[in-house]
Amino acid sequence: MIEDKTPQRTSLSDLGEFGLIKHLTANFEINQPSTLKGIGDDAAVLDFKDKKAVISTDLLIEGVHFDLAYMPLRHLGYKSVVVNLSDIYAMNAKPTQITVSVAVSNRFPLEALEELFDGIALAAKEYNVDVIGGDTTSSQKGLIISITAIGEADEEELVYRNGAKTTDLLVVSGDIGAAYMGLQVLEREKQVFQVNPNNQPDLDAYTYIIERQLRPEARKDIRTLLHALEIKPTSMIDISDGLSSEIMHLCKQSGVGCNLYEDKLPLDPQLISVCEEFNIDSTTVAINGGEDYELLFTISMNDFDKIKGNPNFSIIGHMVQESEGIHLITRADTKIPLKARGWNALEQ
Amino acid sequence: MIEDKTPQRTSLSDLGEFGLIKHLTANFEINQPSTLKGIGDDAAVLDFKDKKAVISTDLLIEGVHFDLAYMPLRHLGYKSVVVNLSDIYAMNAKPTQITVSVAVSNRFPLEALEELFDGIALAAKEYNVDVIGGDTTSSQKGLIISITAIGEADEEELVYRNGAKTTDLLVVSGDIGAAYMGLQVLEREKQVFQVNPNNQPDLDAYTYIIERQLRPEARKDIRTLLHALEIKPTSMIDISDGLSSEIMHLCKQSGVGCNLYEDKLPLDPQLISVCEEFNIDSTTVAINGGEDYELLFTISMNDFDKIKGNPNFSIIGHMVQESEGIHLITRADTKIPLKARGWNALEQ
Numbered sequence: 001m002i003e004d005k006t007p008q009r010t011s012l013s014d015l016g017e018f019g020l021i022k023h024l025t026a027n028f029e030i031n032q033p034s035t036l037k038g039i040g041d042d043a044a045v046l047d048f049k050d051k052k053a054v055i056s057t058d059l060l061i062e063g064v065h066f067d068l069a070y071m072p073l074r075h076l077g078y079k080s081v082v083v084n085l086s087d088i089y090a091m092n093a094k095p096t097q098i099t100v101s102v103a104v105s106n107r108f109p110l111e112a113l114e115e116l117f118d119g120i121a122l123a124a125k126e127y128n129v130d131v132i133g134g135d136t137t138s139s140q141k142g143l144i145i146s147i148t149a150i151g152e153a154d155e156e157e158l159v160y161r162n163g164a165k166t167t168d169l170l171v172v173s174g175d176i177g178a179a180y181m182g183l184q185v186l187e188r189e190k191q192v193f194q195v196n197p198n199n200q201p202d203l204d205a206y207t208y209i210i211e212r213q214l215r216p217e218a219r220k221d222i223r224t225l226l227h228a229l230e231i232k233p234t235s236m237i238d239i240s241d242g243l244s245s246e247i248m249h250l251c252k253q254s255g256v257g258c259n260l261y262e263d264k265l266p267l268d269p270q271l272i273s274v275c276e277e278f279n280i281d282s283t284t285v286a287i288n289g290g291e292d293y294e295l296l297f298t299i300s301m302n303d304f305d306k307i308k309g310n311p312n313f314s315i316i317g318h319m320v321q322e323s324e325g326i327h328l329i330t331r332a333d334t335k336i337p338l339k340a341r342g343w344n345a346l347e348q
Numbered sequence: 349m350i351e352d353k354t355p356q357r358t359s360l361s362d363l364g365e366f367g368l369i370k371h372l373t374a375n376f377e378i379n380q381p382s383t384l385k386g387i388g389d390d391a392a393v394l395d396f397k398d399k400k401a402v403i404s405t406d407l408l409i410e411g412v413h414f415d416l417a418y419m420p421l422r423h424l425g426y427k428s429v430v431v432n433l434s435d436i437y438a439m440n441a442k443p444t445q446i447t448v449s450v451a452v453s454n455r456f457p458l459e460a461l462e463e464l465f466d467g468i469a470l471a472a473k474e475y476n477v478d479v480i481g482g483d484t485t486s487s488q489k490g491l492i493i494s495i496t497a498i499g500e501a502d503e504e505e506l507v508y509r510n511g512a513k514t515t516d517l518l519v520v521s522g523d524i525g526a527a528y529m530g531l532q533v534l535e536r537e538k539q540v541f542q543v544n545p546n547n548q549p550d551l552d553a554y555t556y557i558i559e560r561q562l563r564p565e566a567r568k569d570i571r572t573l574l575h576a577l578e579i580k581p582t583s584m585i586d587i588s589d590g591l592s593s594e595i596m597h598l599c600k601q602s603g604v605g606c607n608l609y610e611d612k613l614p615l616d617p618q619l620i621s622v623c624e625e626f627n628i629d630s631t632t633v634a635i636n637g638g639e640d641y642e643l644l645f646t647i648s649m650n651d652f653d654k655i656k657g658n659p660n661f662s663i664i665g666h667m668v669q670e671s672e673g674i675h676l677i678t679r680a681d682t683k684i685p686l687k688a689r690g691w692n693a694l695e696q
């Protein structure tokens with residue numbers, strides 16, 4: 001028996017736009033009680049009754065936000081949804097619906113779009129959100145994804161960026177920096193591959209950090225965890241641009257300063273060893289890397305006992321008077337002003 | 349006195365992403381009572397109380413949906429908003445908020461983005477919608493705009509695409525085909541300009557059709573008009589892809605057929621004369637052109653007296669059994685099956 005290894009390629013123009021939408025969205029179920037009408041009309045219709053609706057949107061561009069050389073389309077679809085849902089969780093709200101718009105150039109066959117939408121469908125299922133609308137169109141260059149996420153919350157549950165008070169504790173979920181180093185490993189492998197396409201990379205030592213980059217998860221558990229602990233954060237944000245950038249946002253909007261402690265930063269052992277291999281300072285990575293999609297929040301000092309020792313959270317600092325500024329307190333107990341450099345700054 | 353005619357060009361990188369968002373959105377006021385939180389957090393927060401929320405989204409790509417050679421950025425910003433609001437009106441709902449995401453390549457200076465956002469702000473003001481969020485990022489090529497519109501309606505007001513009944517009348521607002529011919533004129537002038545850049549075009553004879561293309565309006569008045577006439581459409585859609593395509597949507601989703609009458613199509617005199625000049629059949633343009641952003645709807649035959657003779661509306665056909673199909677009845681009284689060709693088909 002001879003297997004046909006030629007991948008199947010169906011041209012998008014064979015289907016037409018409406019056929020394409022129908023084909024790609026056939027797997028999208030409606031499960032949310034607030035979804036009155038999903039895909040198929042001029043607009044979707046939602047019913048939030050006495051809940052508040054929360055909306056967030058992101059635009060992702062090939063070559064800027066992702067590189068298809070090492071980002072499988074299924075993972076890209078999944079991640080595109082996750083980064084938006086993360087913004088909804090950062091409001092302490094529950095995501096309920098998303099819209100998905102995609103523009104592709106002709107070089108993408110139908111099978112590629114199917115992969116992308118499989119990842120989108122998987123994330124929608126995993127996070128129990130309905131895909132209620134969107135748009136597919138052609139692009140002149142590359143792949144463009146625009147996702148809008150909608151969520152709901154009771155008014156008293158909502159957490160904004162501007163509620164942090166002096167003496168509040170600064171807390172982060174999970175660990176940070178891994179997604180950034182995962183990207184460094186992938187970039188290095190891409191360069192090796194360009195020199196020698198037959199080289200088979202051994203990525204076993206990097207599985208965790210690569211997964212943090214390629215297939216991040218949004219912290220849907222934090223809302224439930226905090227609720228169980230009877231803690232309501234005073235301010236919250238998700239870590240997309242990097243810890244230092246997000247701390248600056250919380251401080252600026254809340255009118256406070258912050259002391260961040262280097263020795264409290266939660267780093268995964270794999271991250272530390274890869275930083276050594278790359279000869280990069282792990283603190284710099286933890287502070288300025290991004291795309292961790294962990295939640296960063298402040299809580300009242302009175303809630304300290306409820307959260308201390310909880311393996312899901314690390315208390316990494318505390319808020320101070322605005323006039324005191326925003327500083328990193330190093331292991332050597334020196335005080336360095338924190339700068340918002342974010343993702344791109346590290347790559348220069 | 350010597351005037352400095354060099355246009356001011358401020359590089360986007362001077363501002364940074366957060367500075368850019370702040371700068372561009374400084375003029376966006378919050379006026380809607382349902383907007384609890386606008387730009388500046390992980391997500392916007394909306395409060396619809398007992399109303400239903402309606403959501404629609406569109407992705408617009410330079411070179412696919414617009415050509416900056418003849419589309420001023422201010423008009424583009426205005427139109428980008430209008431096309432989304434038109435979808436909300438097509439649900440018989442009232443638009444209340446929009447999110448705006450923009451990706452631009454480095455060739456755009458700040459002043460260009462300001463023009464674009466001026467147009468967005470103008471449309472937001474004209475239609476009384478709040479700009480509550482979005483995203484600005486860089487693109488590898490050209491300008492990309494993604495807009496999501498949110499609206500509200502009482503449940504009993506909402507009009508879907510699937511409610512048309514046999515014997516219902518098919519009605520369209522305003523006139524159709526002009527936006528398409530406006531584009532033809534602009535394309536012709538672009539070609540003339542490329543051959544002779546010193547040629548000064550005289551576009552006086554084309555003002556209406558060019559305005560329909562460059563600066564369309566959404567029919568925000570129709571909702572009020574129909575309410576005053578005590579008419580609730582049985583189905584409704586807006587004309588973006590073209591009349592024939594939209595009729596097919598209504599018929600397919602409602603399970604009915606349609607007879608469309610050529611002699612009832614509302615054509616502007618300027619459109620007719622330009623069609624003669626271009627030697628294009630005006631009926632073909634009216635049926636297959638697009639981007640008119642008029643509303644197409646069906647009403648019960650019992651409402652005929654309420655709407656007949658109203659200058660805002662034209663009764664252009666009636667719905668029939670699904671098995672009878674979808675036809676154009678020509679002036680010569682022949683019956684031609686209608687095909688959904690939409691916008692692109694005409695250009696081949």
